[in-house]
Amino acid sequence: MVSVAEMSEITSPTVVNQTAPMPNPANPKVERGMIEIEQLDFAYGTNKVLHDINLSIPARAVTAFIGPSGCGKTTLLRCLNRMNDLIDSARITQGSIRIEGVDINASSVDVVDLRRRVGMVFQKSNPFPKSIYDNVAYGLRIAGTTKRTLIDEAVEKSLRSAALWDEVKDRLHVSGYGLSGGQQQRLCIARALAVEPEIVLMDEPCSALDPIATAKVEELIRQLKEQYTIVIVTHNMQQAGRCSDHTAFFYLGRLIEFDDTTKIFSNPGQRQTEEYITGRFG
């Protein structure tokens, strides 16, 4: 019998010499914050929604997932921090996902650790029914930080980097529900940044925002890529063009094309990609 963990090691040779999670100069293939998806098949019950995805998401860059509705972008994104574990029928039927060379679905990986390092901002903003301060401090307190000053600092820092600080600094202790939709979304971003993840997954973070708030979030994304690996799902082509470095185009559960954003938008390799980008899709 070969256990799942062992199997993943057999199929993923890069793991074999991996000894440290930190950037490993001896092994340039493994870099802090990089994600490798290999031959991934995924199904909800009997409904297969992802087919044979092979994708290597580079570290410290913004990668955009685009594609028509229902093609599996959210599903793939949720695979990256194992959010799909929560759905009873959801299963990875084949393939592996490695972050920094470690198979995240191995039985020995602690899913709580994984999620701490791979933060997520959801398609529908979901602030907790707590104060703004408590929303941001939540992740830290969960991780065991009790020192008030530390938390205060972290809250301010993350609210600043989410470009929300100036708007809320006078009402940190009112409910997060009192914020506007756009502010709520930025609050969720701040909340995700507060625990200092290495990877941030964003599922259509701007779908409910006005152009000004969108601009703020986009600006934020551009700043964040200095420190974080960012994966963003978007339906907005301009947005993908503006703020991503790489773009992956999905169609009906398959990865059609993955390349530099400039290349995808100026000279796509596939006809389907071109039709989708130019809006001639049908």
Next chain:
Amino acid sequence: MEGVADPRTLIPERTKSRRAQVVIEQAIKAFFGGNALVAVIVLALITIFLFREGFGFFGQNLANLRLYRQAGLEYVDIIRGNAAQHESLSRKLSEIRLREVRVMEKRNVPLEEINAALAPFDQFASAFSDTAENLHGLVSDLTDQASALKEQLFARAELLAQRNQLERSGAQTEAEKIVVPEVDRAAALARLREGSARFESVSAEITAKLYNLLAQAPAMPDPAGQKHFEQWKTRARKYLAGLPAASEKLRTWSPDTPIPWYRSISSFLFGRDWVTASFWQDWYGIIPLLVGSVLVSIVALVIAVPLGVASAIYVSEIASRHEKRLIKPYIEFISAIPSVVLGFFGIAVVGQAVRAASQSHFFKWVSFFPISERLNIFTAGCLLALMAVPTIFTLSEDALRNVPRGFKEASYALGANRLQTIARVLVPASLSGIVSAILLGLGRVIGETMVVLLCAGNRIAIPDFTQGLGAIFQPVHTMTGIIAQEMGEVVRGSTHYRALFMVGLVLFTITLAINYLAQKFVARYRMSIG
């Protein structure tokens, strides 16, 4: 596995405490899971226990029925049936007399004249009941014989069971100490069956006397009375014609005809008598209780459904915001009134009121008024209606309120007024929800104990439906009531004890079925509103 990285290295510095945390997490999950398991097991146990205790009933009841035949009780009851018919005919005669007296009183005939006019009839009636004297004597003789035999057989069976028990547990010497007396059943039965001949002579005597009597029956002073009397005569002739058949039955009766096993079930499910702790024979027929429960529930629902649904429509569609905010909690508040308080209120106030109303002039035209019992189906039904209204109201109101706004707006947009919108759009759309509310109300009513125990009158009898609607003013006993009343006094493991468990099981099944149906309707409602 050599050289393989520790996959935990995602955050290496926290590994140890994380491991402890994982253990704690597992423990918490196990704790909750354990509790859920306990809950499920205990609730399953209830069901199993009910069934275990209930199903034991059938074996014991079969033994009970067999003893009834083997000890000759059945034989005696054939004769008793005839005696009962005779008595019922006697009763009918006095009813006819009573009616006659009333008619004449209305015509302001003085009492002496009435008595004089009815003297021949009275003579006839007393002669009629005298004819049964020997029959009653025969019945009481045979009753004594048969119950003595039954007693002996029963005692013997008990001792045998005791001895077997001891033998099985290995106490041989003690087992042998128990002397099981022999019962000469054949001889006793033979003596009993001499009753056949006696019955034949008695019935010949009755037949002769009665035909004689009937031939010279007096005429009634009043034509309507005469009609009733003629009807009675036909019945009397029928009774006489049936006597030879009874003789025949007695002759062919055999104590050894086997009783099939299913009789034990059918005598429970279709039996029309519930007689317990009787010196003669116990019967466990659920029909009178079931009929009682059903009638009480019907009365309750007939009152509660219109009120509940109407108030639900009123509150959800017609009432102003302020009314709504007051009425809704108030009606929900009603559902919290403890049933025993309602029952007490029924005894103290409603029962009296119902009887007083039935005596009032206002209701003179109602044929079955005034009523004699203040605690009856109707009294209990009224109170149960008050318990059912909140259930029906709350759930119907929910169903009406959750109909999507779009339905309503579409109707208004087509120029329909509020009434039309309610009748054509809202009620149809929420109909399955309302039906489910009514079903749950029924479930609540049929399972209610204290109100029926206190207010339904507790007479174990199927109401006399010949009175038409008057039947709902008669006292009944119910399934819940009988359990509450008799459970405290039964011997554990006795047939009676198990019979009560069977009643509980029937109740359990009925309420489960009602609940299940209600859920089906809820599901359909959800589908219909999308």
Next chain:
Amino acid sequence: MTATASNSRRVHLVQGILFWIFRLATYFVLACATYIFLDIGIKGSRTVFTSTPPFINVPFLTEPPQTLYVFDYEGKKMALSDRQFRQWKVEHPGTEVEASSIAYSAGGIWPCIVGTALLVIGSMILALGIGISSAIYLSEYSRNGPLIRLVRIAILNLAGVPSIVFGLFGFGLFVIFFGWNVSLIAGWFTLGLMVLPAIITASEESLRAVPQGLREGSLALGASKWQTIRKNVLPYAMPGILTSSILGIARVAGETAPIMFTAAYAMKDELPWQVTRMTDFFFQGVMALPYHIYVVSSKIPQNEYTERVQYGSAFVFLFLVMLIALTSIILRERSRSRLSW
């Protein structure tokens, strides 16, 4: 044109009449309930309240029930409680009176209040402990397989099983099979199991009403399952759980049928804590208010002497149960307006 006008006037009239019928039906229901409240409230308050300070009939609330003796003496009608009657006899040696005795009609209802409180506390601890934990397991941990669905349906259906059936079960299993006799502990288990399905169902519903987004948001921040439940699910489900628990209390306190032959005595002289050994505490029967009301309304006649205790007990009991129910209704209305996603 006029035809349509008269037609529409007729439609309007019909609508008006029907609406009035609906309104009357609604107010009829309210009036009936109000009548009950008033009848019991007014007649009961004659027993429970007094016209002199302290305005509350303290003896009625703090004494055990006693037998009432009614007799004629020197042309006066005397109605004395058991104790008073004995004293009276001592004071009037040699006088022979023909006293008719009416059980339970003198004294108060203190042991019944105590018994009901004990029954409610014990059974609710049992039911809430097991019920809420089970609900948490079912809604948060269990995978939604066919088995769990079956369990859920079974529990939902059991919530509708009549209380007398639970009483029957409790009598058969606890009182007889386990040999606990008529006792507090048998009552606890019977009542606890009776409300268990309702509590599980209602608590699970409250838990499921918490949006999935809150759980996901918390988990995505690296919270463990239990941290998520404790910090981000339970607090928001708590008002709902609390409401259903309080309703459960009202139900447990108000039920008579299940305790009739598992826990309640018609008459008991000692109070529950007057026991020689600790274990006896659990294995003793108690008096209980609902059962007391059943006894005094069915086992003794209805007349001027019994009215006092009948209406008095009914009033106190109704007051207590309604207070609990009112708390739960107010709590729910409040939380409804506060927490809405």
